[in-house]
Amino acid sequence: xxxxxxxxxxxxxxxxxxxxxSKYFPAVNGAAVGALALDKVSLFVSAGELVSVVxxxxxxxxxxLRLIAGLILPSDGEVLVGDEPIIAPSAERGLVxxxxxxxPWLTVRRNIEAGLVARGVLKQERAQVDEFMRLVGLEGxxxxxxxxxxxxxxxxxxxxxxxxxxxxVLLLDEPLGALDAFTRMRMxxxxxRLWRAHRTTMLLVTHDIDEAIYMSDRIVIMxxxxxxxxxxxxxxxxxxxxRSSPDFLRxxxxxxxxxxxxxxxxAGNGV
Amino acid sequence: xxxSVEELQPQTTIASAAQRPGAETVxxxxxxxxxxxxTLLAVPVGACIALxxxxxxxxxxxxxPTHYYPLLLFVMLxxxxxxxxxxxFSDGLRKRMRHMCPVLGVATMTAGIWExxxxxxxxxxxxxxxxxxxxxxxxVSDYKLLFDSTWHSLVLLVTGYFIGVLIALVTGVTIxxxxxxxxxxxxxxxxxxxxxxxxxxxxxxxLAPSALFSAVGLxxxxxxxxxxxxxxxxxxxxxxxYLDVARTLGAxxxxxxxxxxxxxxxxxxxxxxxxxxxxxxxTLVVAENVGVKSGLGWYVxxxxxxxxxGKVYGAxxxxxxxxxxxxxxxFKVRDRVLVWQKGVIKW
Numbered sequence: 152x153x154x155x156x157x158x159x160x161x162x163x164x165x166x167x168x169x170x171x172x173s174k175y176f177p178a179v180n181g182a183a184v185g186a187l188a189l190d191k192v193s194l195f196v197s198a199g200e201l202v203s204v205v206x207x208x209x210x211x212x213x214x215x216l217r218l219i220a221g222l223i224l225p226s227d228g229e230v231l232v233g234d235e236p237i238i239a240p241s242a243e244r245g246l247v248x249x250x251x252x253x254x255p256w257l258t259v260r261r262n263i264e265a266g267l268v269a270r271g272v273l274k275q276e277r278a279q280v281d282e283f284m285r286l287v288g289l290e291g292x293x294x295x296x297x298x299x300x301x302x303x304x305x306x307x308x309x310x311x312x313x314x315x316x317x318x319x320v321l322l323l324d325e326p327l328g329a330l331d332a333f334t335r336m337r338m339x340x341x342x343x344r345l346w347r348a349h350r351t352t353m354l355l356v357t358h359d360i361d362e363a364i365y366m367s368d369r370i371v372i373m374x375x376x377x378x379x380x381x382x383x384x385x386x387x388x389x390x391x392x393x394r395s396s397p398d399f400l401r402x403x404x405x406x407x408x409x410x411x412x413x414x415x416x417x418a419g420n421g422v
Numbered sequence: 423x424x425x426s427v428e429e430l431q432p433q434t435t436i437a438s439a440a441q442r443p444g445a446e447t448v449x450x451x452x453x454x455x456x457x458x459x460x461t462l463l464a465v466p467v468g469a470c471i472a473l474x475x476x477x478x479x480x481x482x483x484x485x486x487p488t489h490y491y492p493l494l495l496f497v498m499l500x501x502x503x504x505x506x507x508x509x510x511f512s513d514g515l516r517k518r519m520r521h522m523c524p525v526l527g528v529a530t531m532t533a534g535i536w537e538x539x540x541x542x543x544x545x546x547x548x549x550x551x552x553x554x555x556x557x558x559x560x561x562v563s564d565y566k567l568l569f570d571s572t573w574h575s576l577v578l579l580v581t582g583y584f585i586g587v588l589i590a591l592v593t594g595v596t597i598x599x600x601x602x603x604x605x606x607x608x609x610x611x612x613x614x615x616x617x618x619x620x621x622x623x624x625x626x627x628x629l630a631p632s633a634l635f636s637a638v639g640l641x642x643x644x645x646x647x648x649x650x651x652x653x654x655x656x657x658x659x660x661x662x663x664y665l666d667v668a669r670t671l672g673a674x675x676x677x678x679x680x681x682x683x684x685x686x687x688x689x690x691x692x693x694x695x696x697x698x699x700x701x702x703x704x705t706l707v708v709a710e711n712v713g714v715k716s717g718l719g720w721y722v723x724x725x726x727x728x729x730x731x732g733k734v735y736g737a738x739x740x741x742x743x744x745x746x747x748x749x750x751x752x753f754k755v756r757d758r759v760l761v762w763q764k765g766v767i768k769w
Contacts, residue, residue: 220670242672252663256685256762266671268681296762316672 163198164233165319165352167219172228174214174378188214190377191228196320199350201343203363204371207410211378212356216322219354220246232319242270245313249325251305253297259308260284260293266316276315283311286348287341303334307341314345323355327362335359339366343390360406364399365392372409382409461520462509464527465502469495472534475542482544488559491537498530552732561736568721572740575717578634579706579748582641586698590646591691594653598687599679604658611651619644619701620708633713637706644705645698652694656687689763692756699752703745718744 174189189211196202204212217223218230221240230237232244245266253262264280267273284290287307297305306326313321323342327335339362346353357363363370370384384406388398473495505519533554539545541553561568597607619640630636660683668682684691710719718741725733757764 220666222666222669240666240669242670244670246667246670248663248667250663252661252667254664254682254685256688258762265668265681269668269671269673269677296764298762312667312671322670 165198166233167194167196167320167352167354168231169194169215169219170229170231172215172218172225172230174211174218174223175226187377189218189225190379192378192380193228194371194380194383196352196354198319198352200369201346201353201355201367202369202371203355203357203367204373205357205360205363205406205410206373206378206381207375208358209378210373210375212373213324214378215373216246216324216354216356219320220244220322222246242266242316243319245316245318245321247306247309247313247321247323247326249328251297251302251309253300253305253308253312255297258294258296259289259300262297262308263311263315265312270316279315283315286314286345287311301334302330303338306330306338310342310345314349314351317349318351320352320354323353323357325356325358328358335362340391342366360403361394364402364406365394370406372406384409460527461523462506464523465530466499466506468527468530468534469499469502472530472537473499475534475538479538479542481541483541483548483553486553486555486559488555488563490558490562491533491553491555494558495530495533498526502527549729549731552735556732557735557739560730560732561739564733564736568737568740571716571718571721571737572744574714575706575710575719575744578637578710578714578717579641579702582638582706583645583699583702585638586642586645586702587649587695589642590649590694590698591653593646594650594691594694595657595679595684597650598654598657599683604654607654611647611654615647615651619647619705623708623712627713633715637709637714640709641702641705644701648697648701649691649694652690652697653687656690657683659690660686688760692760695752695756696749699749707741 169192171191171193172189173187173191175185175187177185192211192215194202194215204215206212214223218225219237221237221244224238237244253259254265257265260280263283264273267276267279281290284293287310289304289307289311292300292304297308300308306329310326326342327338330338342353342355343366345351355363355367364386367386370386371380372382372384373379374381384402386402388396393399473492476492476495502523505515505523508515509519537554540551541555593607596603597611598604622640622643623636626636626640627633630639664682664686665678668678673682706717707719707722710717711723714720718737721737722734722741725731725737
């Protein structure tokens with residue numbers, strides 16, 4: 152419930168509110184008991200904010216994202232965008248996975264168009280396709296098929312494909328996890344550029360603490376079994392952030408400590 | 423040194439030459455087009471050998487009244503010489519000739535050996551194994567009926583195949599997409615599907631109003647099973663994350679089925695289409711034998727009834743060309759539809 156303290160009285164249309172959400176997966180063949188993936192998680196992300204979620208595997212990060220996307224429904228509690236409860240997936244909430252999941256049978260251009268086609272607005276908004284291809288620097292690859300693209304390029308297409316719908320919330324599930332260190336750092340700047348240009352509310356799941364500190368306004372630290380929010384850390388540094396500045400490194404140390412000694416350092420950090 | 427490599431792997435060499443500017447200038451400096459003599463000589467030499475066998479080795483059987491076989495050999499010789507003469511001038515022709523000449527040359531020579539074994543030496547019993555003149559002669563003299571038979575086979579095959587594929591796509595997508603349809607459909611498929619379509623012939627003859635109708639039905643059935651099976655498995659194994667992504671892009675059910683699941687299943691569907699084509703050839707020939715009184719299958723058994731084995735082999739040659747052409751057409755369609763897999767699949 153700590154997170155609710157930062158919540159403003161008036162809700163903006165593209166703010167995101169998770170209120171006491173739990174997700175229980177019943178036992179499947181073999182397992183004796185089901186798993187409580189999320190245990191009464193509450194989180195408020197204000198419009199245009201970029202929040203990272205970090206935590207060890209099994210802490211329910213991806214479950215949280217799938218809940219917000221509407222791909223699964225909470226066992227308990229609710230998830231709202233603005234004032235509307237989420238009951239099904241929609242183009243309002245874009246989702247980018249670690250695997251770009253580009254449709255391999257479509258060219259780069261057609262992949263980026265996919266959201267417009269799905270919503271039946273391709274004719275009216277065709278101009279956007281070129282704009283987004285330019286925005287992610289893929290003009291020269293319009294007719295290439297996904298298996299010809301490098302990992303970074305494919306992920307840029309995936310970003311453009313999600314952004315072309317102008318979602319209120321963009322959910323990023325370890326989107327840069329599969330990229331090499333240099334491509335990843337370049338892509339972090341790309342995502343930030345998109346975020347600044349469109350002021351989309353972004354929720355970024357990552358296992359890279361540097362990435363979380365470099366990019367986000369706040370970092371949500373989660374603990375596993377059952378998945379809970381342990382701590383939320385605001386990052387006050389100006390962007391672009393210096394990855395080797397003393398502030399950056401100190402923050403990094405703090406977060407690492409929190410995660411290593413999970414459960415002990417809760418009291419002193421003034422969340 | 424470059425020659426042999428160029429001959430064996432023309433594409434690789436061209437690609438690597440384009441990458442290395444140094445190599446390119448070497449090629450440009452050579453005005454003469456290098457080539458192996460085999461490429462130029464294969465067809466003319468093959469044709470000359472076959473002609474020599476035809477004209478100079480005495481025959482055991484009475485000389486045929488027609489001369490279509492030597493005419494064909496002369497045509498081959500002419501084309502071979504023409505190709506050799508034009509070889510230096512066209513790049514496209516060179517590529518084609520490198521690819522085709524050895525095969526054509528050996529094929530021509532094989533015709534000569536065939537004549538040697540049959541007409542000249544009489545090693546194989548007549549009338550079951552006629553010489554080349556017997557086959558080509560009867561093909562030419564009976565061209566009207568052969569053409570007519572081929573046409574009827576084509577119409578029957580295409581009609582049956584398309585009806586079968588159409589129904590199979592509907593049932594396959596339904597079974598693959600809807601869990602209820604899968605529950606009821608899969609057992610039915612597993613029980614009924616493996617029965618060869620030709621085994622239904624007795625039933626088809628009773629039920630269908632005409633032989634043609636039953637033949638179309640049988641061919642459709644033969645195609646239906648593999649295409650349905652592969653389509654259903656392709657649809658149901660669509661990667662869940664493609665569907666998740668599509669949902670978060672605002673996709674409705676129509677989009678999920680027609681723009682995600684079906685394209686994702688396309689490689690599987692094409693495997694089904696190829697399997698179905700194979701079984702449809704078989705069913706076509708059998709169906710033409712039992713009920714339908716036209717088509718290549720009927721022609722073969724009819725000619726056999728008259729012990730005209732020249733016509734039997736002629737019809738088999740046409741059948742081979744006919745079926746492999748249809749197969750090639752399907753491959754071309756596959757290459758177009760699955761262009762996005764280029765470099766991924768190897769069949």
